[in-house]
Amino acid sequence: MKSNELLDVLKKYLGIERRAQIAKYDSIKKILKKLKKKENALKDKLKKEDDEKRLKRLQKEMNILSVQRKKGVKMLKELKVVRNK
16 A cells, blocks of 8 residues: 555544544533533422422432533543544
8 A cells, every 4th residue: 555545544544533522522512411401400499399308309419410510521621622632
């Protein structure tokens, strides 16, 4: 194989990897938006709730969603750094 042909093969390979990263980035963004909506809905429920047991359960759920979103945002930032290279 000539060097130009090898470079074309390399570009195709890197292109596939790049598209996979972009797809992962986009899917994480969608998931984060859904988690944000759930978190906002839980905030509304927390404001309206009077029962102590339900309040604690909703608060735990809220904490879990918050941690999940933080992890997702961290992953998104890491992918963004890779994406911009």
